[in-house]
Amino acid sequence: MQAEVEWVLDTWVLVKAGDIDFEGWWDAVDLLDEISRRHRLALDTERSIDAEYLRNIKPRTIVARWWTDIQRRTGRTVRYSSTPHKRDSSHLLNRLHFDSSDLKFVAVASKTSSRLLVAEESDYTEEVKNYLLLAMKTRVLTLAEARNLARNP
Numbered sequence: 784m785q786a787e788v789e790w791v792l793d794t795w796v797l798v799k800a801g802d803i804d805f806e807g808w809w810d811a812v813d814l815l816d817e818i819s820r821r822h823r824l825a826l827d828t829e830r831s832i833d834a835e836y837l838r839n840i841k842p843r844t845i846v847a848r849w850w851t852d853i854q855r856r857t858g859r860t861v862r863y864s865s866t867p868h869k870r871d872s873s874h875l876l877n878r879l880h881f882d883s884s885d886l887k888f889v890a891v892a893s894k895t896s897s898r899l900l901v902a903e904e905s906d907y908t909e910e911v912k913n914y915l916l917l918a919m920k921t922r923v924l925t926l927a928e929a930r931n932l933a934r935n936p
Contacts, residue, residue: 827865
């Protein structure tokens with residue numbers, strides 16, 4: 784049996800999974816499917832990630848169906864606090880000019896057993912990714928990397 788991975792998905796992933804014109808659309812949709820079948824989605828206890836997802840998911844789409852399904856399936860979601868350590872948030876915001884709205888994803892990812900975050904937004908510069916990896920032991924993956932890992936953990 785393959786190991787379950789706890790995944791943190793930046794909202795960008797869900798938006799791209801709903802955009803059939805996006806070049807990596809299939810990677811995004813396949814990743815969502817793999818997570819719902821064999822892994823876990825990590826969310827925050829404060830439910831701010833849920834709220835952001837809901838603001839960005841278009842009704843009656845494959846992503847909306849996935850969101851409903853994963854919430855209903857027992858054991859497919861886990862929750863962690865979205866409050867980052869003060870040192871990390873200060874460094875990310877003040878030194879690396881990271882978008883404060885993405886701190887919740889970073890904080891949750893750093894608390895999971897997998898320490899993985901899927902995002903390709905411009906906020907995740909090489910400098911930010913290096914800091915997350917070295918200081919917070921959290922890896923930022925592209926859609927293609929995440930899809931491959933989800934299929935072969």
